[in-house]
Amino acid sequence: MKKLAALLVAPILLAGCGSSEQPPAAPSGAGQPVTGEVTVFAAASLTETFTQLGKDFEAANPGAKVKFNFGGSSALAQQINQGAPADVFASASPANMKQVAETGTVTFVKNKLQIAVGKGNPHKMASLADVLKPEIKLALCAEQVPCGAAAKKAFEVAKLTPKPVTLEQDVKATLTKVKLGEVDAALVYETDVSAAAKDVDGVDFPEAAQAVNDYPIVTLPKARNASGGKAFMDFILSDKGRQVLTKAGFDTP
Amino acid sequence: MRAVRARVPVVLLIPAFIGLAFLVLPMVGLVIRAPWSTLVDQLATAEVGEALRLSLICATSATAICLVLGVPLAWMLARTELPGRRVARAFVTVPLVLPPVVGGVALLLVFGRRGVLGQYLDAWFGISLPFTTAGVVVAEAFVAMPFLVIAVEGxxxxADPRFEEAAATLGASRWTAFRRVTLPTVAPGIAAGSVLCWARALGEFGATITFAGNYPGTTQTMPLAVYLALEQDPDSATVLSLVLLAVSIVILVSLRDRWIGTRA
Structure with missing residues (x-):
């Protein structure tokens, strides 16, 4: 218990020193407790893990409140550039991160695509080529969003041309179409499949290994609560944060 | 023109101008920020033409459906004494207050492949509305129909029902009276309602992307194209918005003059 408390407190102490951009290796300096509201813009695929981590962060910092805005990384990047009040941005791809911040970004997890299918895999899908069968309705993310970019890459690697019925605006919307049974298959992240395990099954395919998405996180230069943002980011990068993320199926870099 | 022009009270004029500015300024913003230098190139892309064509076709089809179903519905609400009429009127306004995305989810639950009715459509006729152009029309009609019904009911x-009664005493059947007397009387209301309905259908986003999905050429209408363009290339989103704005203004203004007339 003491160990856990130390783990939780360490990033808060670190937040006080503030200047380093990389995850600090050793605790140093006396910090102040994190207070106020921390606004976090995060990729839709982080919905479950970050919601959990937000609660843990609030529990460890009674004065802090974490507010989330989940959505397609490209939409979030756009909102931030238009002046939306975000302290932390966690993107599902480096490309969308680049639209917002060039420096201070840290890759915290990686995610891999899976074929999401109905419970019990009724169409017996086993490979990426199977989603191209004429009787299969396929949903993909739009190319603008990271999961769509990754799907495009996977199909290129496999030298296949997909015929989706829809290009959805974020990964959760894509998965919902499988959950509702409106499509037979969709390319989404492994972690989204696990999060929806009671409604969908996931099928691995080898090409996914060549379309892995890096997730960068950053405390934004224009953050209103920079110390809180930094503390939350450090919390995500802490062992506790990694534990929650890997448990959900994310790979650590 | 009236001969005597009343003095306009300033109390009304000031908020009126503020209101007008409030509505017009965002459009001015679009025009100012539009990337005029690359405008032609942006417009020339195939996707823009495709999305615009699809938008016009779908909005017009949705309006046609709304006319066929909505005018009789408005008549029923206004002229009959059927029980449950008040409740029916309340239900007609539901799509107005419902967030369109919720409308889209509701449509999926009814007309989707596993939906209450959709599963039979799929099993018996092999019809599946989501991800088809017909699905876009259904979503737009759902959201836009109340505009028509409310205008026509009003x-x-x-309208004076005594004309219909007079027609009836002269031996016209109820259907003939409706066709020859009622419809011409309320034609301006129907025209105004159709224009509102069409405009609402043209701008429809939430129900469409939820129910019909987003695929260029089949379900990607202009508002969907604008939304996705905004995520990657705000300039092209501005251009698309301008196109949609220009086309809708031209059509609405020309229809307004022809159908509704300026009764001064």
Whole structure:
């Protein structure tokens, strides 16, 4: 218990020193407790893990409140550039991160695509080529969003041309179409499949290994609560944060 | 023109101008920020033409459906004494207050492949509405129909029912009276309602992307194209918005003059 408390407190102490951009290796300096509201813009695929981590962060910092805005990384990047009040941005791809911040970004997890299918895999899908069968309705993310970019890459690697019925605006919307049974298959992240395990099954395919998405996180230069943002980011990068993320199926870099 | 022009009270004029500015300024913003230098190149892309064509076709089809179903519905609400009429009227306004995305989810639950009715459509006829152009029309009609029904019902209530009664005493059947007397009387209301309905359908986003999905050429209408363009290339989103704005203004203004007339 003491160990856990130390783990939780360490990033808060670190937040006080503030200047380093990389995850600090050793605790140093006396910090102040994190207070106020921390606004976090995060990729839709982080919905479950970050919601959990937000609660843990609030529990460890009674004065802090974490507010989330989940959505397609490209939409979030756009909102931030238009002046939306975000302290932390966690993107599902480096490309969308680049639209917002060039420096201070840290890759915290990686995610891999899976074929999401109905419970019990009724169409017996086993490979990426199977989603191209004429009787299969396929949903993909739009190319603008990271999961769509990754799907495009996977199909290129496999030298296949997909015929989706829809290009959805974020990964959760894509998965919902499988959950509702409106499509037979969709390319989404492994972690989204696990999060929806009671409604969908996931099928691995080898090409996914060549379309892995890096997730960068950053405390934004224009953050209103920079110390809180930094503390939350450090919390995500802490062992506790990694534990929650890997448990959900994310790979650590 | 009236001969005597009343003095306009300033108390009304000031908020009126503020209101007008409030509505017009965002459009001015679009025009100012539009990337005029690359405008032609942006417009020349195939996707823009495709999305615009699809938008016009779908909005017009949705309006046609709304006319066929909505005018009789408005008549029923305004002229009959059927039980449950008040409840029916309340239900007609539901799509107005419902967030369109919720409308889209509701449509999926009914007409989707596993939906209450959709599963039979799929099993018996092999019809599946989501991800088809027909699905876009259904989503737009759902959201836009109340505009037509409310406008036509208002017109019917304002029309004098004694003309219909007179027609009936002269031996016209109820259907003939409706066709030859009622419809011409409320024609301006129907025209105004159709224009509102069409405009609402043209701008429809939430129900469409939820129910019909987003695929260029089949379900990607202009508002969907604008939304996705905004995520990657705000300039092209501005261009698309301008196109949609220009086309809708041209059509609405020309229809307004022709159908509704300026009764001064």
């Amino acid at each position: 017109a019917l209530r304002g």
